[in-house]
Every structure is written in C-alpha cells, then in structure tokens.
Amino acid sequence: MGSSPYADAADSMPTPSTPAGRDGLAALLERPGRAVIALDFDGTLAEIVPDPEQARAHERAVPALAALAPKVASVAVITGRPAGVAVRHGGFAGVAGLDHLVVLGHYGAERWDAVTGSVRAPAPDPGVAAARAELPGFLDGIGAWRGTWIEEKGRAVAVHTRRAEDPQAAFDALREPLAALASRHGLILEPGRMVLELRPPGMDKGVALSEYVREVGAEAVLYAGDDLGDLAAYAAVDKLRSDGVPGLLLCSGSEVTELAERADLLLPGPAQVADFLAALARRL
Numbered sequence: 319m320g321s322s323p324y325a326d327a328a329d330s331m332p333t334p335s336t337p338a339g340r341d342g343l344a345a346l347l348e349r350p351g352r353a354v355i356a357l358d359f360d361g362t363l364a365e366i367v368p369d370p371e372q373a374r375a376h377e378r379a380v381p382a383l384a385a386l387a388p389k390v391a392s393v394a395v396i397t398g399r400p401a402g403v404a405v406r407h408g409g410f411a412g413v414a415g416l417d418h419l420v421v422l423g424h425y426g427a428e429r430w431d432a433v434t435g436s437v438r439a440p441a442p443d444p445g446v447a448a449a450r451a452e453l454p455g456f457l458d459g460i461g462a463w464r465g466t467w468i469e470e471k472g473r474a475v476a477v478h479t480r481r482a483e484d485p486q487a488a489f490d491a492l493r494e495p496l497a498a499l500a501s502r503h504g505l506i507l508e509p510g511r512m513v514l515e516l517r518p519p520g521m522d523k524g525v526a527l528s529e530y531v532r533e534v535g536a537e538a539v540l541y542a543g544d545d546l547g548d549l550a551a552y553a554a555v556d557k558l559r560s561d562g563v564p565g566l567l568l569c570s571g572s573e574v575t576e577l578a579e580r581a582d583l584l585l586p587g588p589a590q591v592a593d594f595l596a597a598l599a600r601r602l
Contacts, residue, residue, distance in 0.1 A: 331597045332583055334566060338559060339582020342566030345538035346390075350602045352537035353390045355595070356527055356551070359397040359404050361544030362570040365588050366511065368480055370399075370469060375408040378592035384415035385599035391534050395421045396523045398508070398515060398547060400472045401428040401437045411435060424473040425517070425547075426526025442473050443518040445503035450475040452499065460495055474517035485512045510545045511573060524550030531558060542568035542591055543577065552580050568594070 334340045346353045357363055364373045387393045393416070397404045401423025405411055410419055410432065421430040428439040453468055453475065465482030468475065477496060482488035489512055497507040500516040508515040523543070531539055531554075539558060541551050555565035569581035570591050578584055585591050 331601060332585070332594060334582040335584075336582045338564075339566050342538060342540065342559075342564040342582065345564035346540060346566065346598075347601060349537050350390050352535070354392050354394060354531055354534055354536040354539045355386060355390055356394045356396055356530070356539065356541045357591070358523070358543040358545070358548055358551075358570075359395055359399060359408065361511070361588070362542050362591055363395065363408065363588055366544075370478075373407055375410075376588040376592050378596065379588065380409050380413055380416075382592045382595035382599060383410075383419065384413050386595050386602070387416050387418045389599060389602040390418070391536055392418045392420065392530075394527075394530055395419070396426065396526050396530075396551065397421070397423055398425055398471065398474065398517070399423055401430040401439070405430050420530070422526045422530065424471070425521035425523055426529065427473055427518075427521050439473075443505070445505050445518065446473060446475055446516070449499060449503045449505060449516050452503075453477065456495075456499060457492075460492075466492070469513075471515070471517075473521075474515050476513050476515040478513045480512040489514065508547055510547055515547075522550040523548060524552075524554035527551045528554045528557070531563070536563065538564050538566075540566045540568065542570060542585075544570040545574055546576065548577055549580075552577065 334343055360373055363375045363379045367373050383393055395404060401421045404421050404423055410416060416432050419432040428437055430437045466477055466479050466488055468477055479485045479488035492514055496514050500507045505516045506519045541555050552567055555567055559565050567582045569578045569584045571587050572578045
C-alpha cells in the first residue's frame with residue numbers, strides 16, 4: 319500500500335513508496351518540460367461534499383497549479399463532470415500561469431482549453447436522456463427513492479446515496495437494478511463513493527489520459543485520483559510504464575482500498591495534494 323513519508327523537511331516533498339513511483343518522480347523532475355500532470359477533480363483537488371454543486375477546489379489547489387503549470391508540458395484535469403462545471407467550480411478560468419491547463423470533462427468527451435476558454439463537445443448520447451427520464455419513476459418503483467437524489471450531468475446521469483439514512487445499504491440495493499437500467503439504454507454503470515453513474519460506454523479516464531499523453535508527446539506522467547473511476551487512469555499509467563514512459567500514481571485519501579493499494583504515494587486528501595503540487599513546483 320502507498321505511504322507518504324516526508325523525505326525532505328525543507329520542501330515537504332513526500333517520497334513514493336514504490337520503485338516505479340520513484341522512477342516516475344525522478345523522470346518528472348529531470349524532464350519537466352516533457353511531463354503531463356493529470357488530476358481528478360472531486361476528492362483530489364476538491365473535498366467530497368454532500369452536494370456536488372457546492373464542491374470547490376481547495377484554496378491552495380489553484381495557486382499550486384498556477385505555480386506548477388508553466389514548468390511542465392501541460393496540466394490536465396480529468397473528470398466525470400461537464401468540463402464547464404469543473405472549470406467554474408475549480409476557479410480555473412482567467413488565472414495567470416494556467417495557460418497550459420486543459421479540462422477533459424465527461425471522461426474526455428468534452429474539452430476546455432485555457433488558451434481559448436471554450437468547450438468542445440460531441441452530441442450527447444440519446445441513451446442518457448432516456449435513462450434520465452425514466453429514473454424518478456424507476457427509483458420510486460423499487461422503493462429506493464428516500465434520501466437518494468439524481469444529478470444531471472449532461473452526458474451522464476448519477477444517483478447519489480450519500481444523504482440516505484443508510485448510504486451504503488442504499489448504494490448496495492441500487493447497484494444491480496441501476497446496472498440493468500443502464501444496460502437497457504446502452505449505457506454502463508460506474509460506481510463511486512456513494513454514487514452510481516450511468517454513462518455511455520467507451521468513456522473513461524484511462525482513454526482520456528492515454529490519448530492526451532500521446533497528443534502532448536509526454537515522456538513522464540503523474541496521475542492523482544481518489545475513487546473507483548480513477549482505476550482506468552491508473553491502468554493507463556501502468557501501460558505507459560510498460561511502454562517506457564515513467565509514471566507516478568497518487569491517491570488522495572484511503573477510503574477506496576482498490577486505489578490506495580495500487581498507488582505509489584498515498585496522501586490524506588485535497589489539501590495535501592495541493593501541498594504536494596506546490597512542493598513539486600518549488601523543486602522544479
């Protein structure tokens with residue numbers, strides 16, 4: 319399991335616990351101009367909150383990114399949220415130093431570039447609209463609506479159980495029925511921390527990260543995430559490593575065991591992720 323022992327009190331830079339992670343960090347420090355820094359949003363740059371609409375980037379996150387971005391090839395925020403929502407909640411627009419920032423929203427289906435300030439996106443999947451229309455009656459019909467709520471995400475739709483009397487029990491009860499609903503509309507079900515998201519297949523953070531690394535021609539990559547949806551990006555970094563591109567995997571928080579066990583470096587949460595990014599900027 320990843321750990322976070324601090325190697326140097328002078329800059330508070332934690333040391334990766336794995337050889338591959340240490341190689342990834344070394345490559346990033348040696349060739350920052352050829353490195354991509356990729357990060358999830360919720361739970362990584364922003365704290366998890368009961369209402370996702372109230373989520374905001376940690377107060378130290380944007381200053382850290384602004385200090386780091388000019389020193390690397392690119393910074394990419396990869397999120398299941400719509401790109402424009404992530405930009406607004408992150409406070410990324412118009413920040414000096416973030417010219418090299420991109421936000422890959424909806425797992426890469428949408429893209430916002432700081433240089434242009436615009437979002438590019440394909441047409442939405444009709445299966446999402448059909449599932450969204452069916453969901454209220456569907457939840458009511460299986461007696462699972464109390465305390466759950468639906469988040470409309472444009473190219474996806476999610477059911478949250480965080481406010482239910484027993485969030486885990488509601489999550490477990492809904493997982494199989496929602497998987498069947500998703501399948502009926504040609505969608506897939508993506509579980510997270512007390513949230514079940516229905517979205518089109520072929521959209522995941524691993525695909526988004528791999529394609530972006532190829533686009534940039536990166537020779538080193540860092541990816542930080544906190545939830546099950548980030549496992550695909552972890553797998554993409556593993557594949558890049560096997561192809562000779564060093565990588566560093568960060569995990570924000572330890573609630574998702576599958577992710578924490580695969581991380582090269584485990585950090586307690588968004589505040590510490592922001593501090594790591596700031597320390598990295600200082601080292602560069």
